[in-house]
Amino acid sequence: MARPIRADIRLSAFVHNYAAAKRAAPRSRALAVVKANGYGHGIERVARALPHADGFATLELDGAVRLRDAGFAGEILLLEGFFEAAELAEIAGRALATVVSGEDQLRQLEACKPTAAIDCYLKINTGMNRLGLAPSAVRPALERLEAAGSARSVTLMTHFATADGPEGIGEAMRRFEDATRGLALPRSLANSAALFAHPQAHADTVREGIALYGATPFADRSAGSLGLLPAMTLRSRLIAIQDLAAGETVGYGATYRAAGPMRLGIVACGYADGYPRHAPSGTPVLVDGVRVPTAGRVSMDMITVDLSAVPGARVGSEVVLWGEGLPVDDVAASAGTVGYELLCALAPRVPVREVP
Numbered sequence: 001m002a003r004p005i006r007a008d009i010r011l012s013a014f015v016h017n018y019a020a021a022k023r024a025a026p027r028s029r030a031l032a033v034v035k036a037n038g039y040g041h042g043i044e045r046v047a048r049a050l051p052h053a054d055g056f057a058t059l060e061l062d063g064a065v066r067l068r069d070a071g072f073a074g075e076i077l078l079l080e081g082f083f084e085a086a087e088l089a090e091i092a093g094r095a096l097a098t099v100v101s102g103e104d105q106l107r108q109l110e111a112c113k114p115t116a117a118i119d120c121y122l123k124i125n126t127g128m129n130r131l132g133l134a135p136s137a138v139r140p141a142l143e144r145l146e147a148a149g150s151a152r153s154v155t156l157m158t159h160f161a162t163a164d165g166p167e168g169i170g171e172a173m174r175r176f177e178d179a180t181r182g183l184a185l186p187r188s189l190a191n192s193a194a195l196f197a198h199p200q201a202h203a204d205t206v207r208e209g210i211a212l213y214g215a216t217p218f219a220d221r222s223a224g225s226l227g228l229l230p231a232m233t234l235r236s237r238l239i240a241i242q243d244l245a246a247g248e249t250v251g252y253g254a255t256y257r258a259a260g261p262m263r264l265g266i267v268a269c270g271y272a273d274g275y276p277r278h279a280p281s282g283t284p285v286l287v288d289g290v291r292v293p294t295a296g297r298v299s300m301d302m303i304t305v306d307l308s309a310v311p312g313a314r315v316g317s318e319v320v321l322w323g324e325g326l327p328v329d330d331v332a333a334s335a336g337t338v339g340y341e342l343l344c345a346l347a348p349r350v351p352v353r354e355v356p
């Protein structure tokens with residue numbers, strides 16, 4: 001038998017979660033965000049599942065090119081734009097849309113005459129303070145793009161720092177509106193969190209990332225409560241059972257000590273598969289459909305679980321690390337991180353199986 005770990009990717013979940021976004025923002029276009037290889041799900045797989053998406057947004061030029069070459073004719077947006085002028089020929093040639101977020105990119109657009117005009121998303125910094133033009137730089141940038149003749153269209157864009165939290169987006173919206181007042185151009189503001197929490201930010205085009213994969217952008221609202229379905233289920237099996245006596249320890253560093261006699265299950269999944277090494281004892285795992293806690297350190301190829309709650313478990317019992325029956329967000333919360341990180345970190349050695 002092959003090593004039993006695999007990731008099941010449910011294609012219908014992408015369709016369901018994309019439809020949930022369209023229902024939440026019925027008057028907006030929705031770009032499916034597929035950066036980082038579709039948050040670990042496979043960029044081409046996501047695109048194949050969503051042939052009628054309004055568009056896709058990604059970060060890596062090679063992925064954008066592959067989507068175009070695979071036959072997707074709609075909008076493909078590069079979320080960080082280009083990193084050197086040499087990329088502009090490819091962007092123009094493949095009719096990709098690009099974010100323009102700073103002086104360097106503006107200058108390169110002015111200096112190089114691309115073979116065709118490019119759809120530009122002018123990114124405005126409204127408080128995230130990573131990328132984006134200062135609000136006062138927006139009108140001069142528009143004039144320069146106009147003068148250069150390199151923009152086929154311009155969409156005004158921002159990205160929120162706190163759409164998922166109690167701070168909300170009030171201040172960012174005020175800055176965006178001040179910077180763009182009176183400009184008759186389309187707008188794109190919302191990520192998944194704003195899509196579900198801030199309808200006033202839906203505007204013309206939303207950018208749905210994490211929700212497309214069936215995980216939540218919020219610390220306090222589950223994916224299920226948003227009507228989302230998990231797209232990735234990471235599955236494995238028990239490959240051994242250990243019966244421990246009271247006082248015996250488990251795993252590297254002997255960080256877990258059995259309080260009394262206990263049955264321990266050894267799961268074929270470790271940090272080299274993408275399971276977070278920092279997940280502490282007590283992180284939830286499903287064994288034969290029953291939620292049990294991990295016990296001891298995550299190692300490279302194995303984790304260990306307390307089988308007290310599943311007396312019938314045996315070698316070969318089915319394990320779900322996250323996905324259907326166990327939200328990735330619950331595992332992430334236990335490990336002190338977010339579902340995004342776990343999904344993106346799925347390791348190349350894990351075989352993927354597509355399920356309808």
Ligand SMILES: *Cc1c(COP(=O)(O)O)cnc(C)c1O
Nearest residue numbers: 033079159191192207208209210
């Ligand atoms: C990644 C990204 C998104 C998607 O964010 P989610 O929280 O995953 O929905 C939207 N916009 C930009 C600019 C991004 O980089």
